[in-house]
Amino acid sequence: MKALSLKTLSIASLLISSSLALSAEPEQCKNVTFSDPGWTDIGATNGVATTLLKAMGYDTQVYLLSVPVGFESLKNGKIDAFMGNWMPAQSAFMDKYKDNLDIIRTNLEGVKFTLAVPKYVFDAGVKDFADLAKFSQKFRQRIYGIDAGAPANQKLQNMIDTDDFGLKDWKVVESGEQAMLSQVARTVKRDNFIVFLAWEPHPMNVNFDLKYLTGGDKYFGPNYGGATIRTVTRKGYANECPNVGKLLSNLEFGLKMENEIIGSSEKPEQAAANWIKTHPEILDKWLQGVTTFDGQPALARVKQKLSEM
Incomplete structure (x- = not known):
């Protein structure tokens, strides 16, 4: 009986683990929106994020918005994320909207x-x-x-x-x-x-x-x-959509990488995809702990989708 109980317990644990792995994010998280002031460097980082998200089964949309309108759009919930929070240049905006957004991470230094x-x-x-x-x-x-x-x-x-x-x-x-x-x-x-x-x-x-x-x-x-660039989201977004929040918290960039992407004559998403395909090792870090929208491990799916592009 003891062996049977242990076996039953192991099967139950496996089923629970599989259920968690296959759990998808809420439907309202499927569409992820970004703000872009029209700057080529933010176009590059948005290109990286949207390329990964689309390969993971999400829909994305990038809105060209001035910096003031972008922050206001984060406040009213029309935009989910902004990857171009230049500091200290945008300190006044951060002071004004500090109660309406979350700072996810610094994504670029130097x-x-x-x-x-x-x-x-x-x-x-x-x-x-x-x-x-x-x-x-x-x-x-x-x-x-x-x-x-x-x-x-x-x-x-x-x-x-x-x-x-x-x-x-x-x-x-x-x-x-x-x-x-x-x-x-x-x-x-x-x-x-x-x-x-x-x-x-x-x-x-x-x-x-x-x-x-x-x-x-x-x-x-x-x-x-000398500045740093941060990723910010509307208030509570990472709790509402934790998988996208995890991806955004993983995305860290470098000057050389961004210069290479924005120096391309291709559109941001294609330039980002090509850069990732030539530097696939970066995906191990960017996709650590991240799943597809339907709950599958993201790394294999993203590599497959990139190979088809």
């Missing part, structure tokens, strides 16, 4: 984010924020920023409003990332002066011979605006 100029402008003597005013006419008293409402633009405007570095008559030109970079390309082609917000990772570091300016620590922090 980031640069401050003003930059073409190398020939740097060589002409513009090496620090304090050098800008000396060349006001050459710059046409303009600093090219990113999308309207971005915290970095607000920092630059504050710098102008307080007449820091003698820039009181200057103007911040707000535009989307691609429009700003198009302006940089046109200006560089003519060997004219331009100063603009720049960051790494980004293809601009390869496409342009640029130099980051010193002296902006008060506004962008030390080490050329």
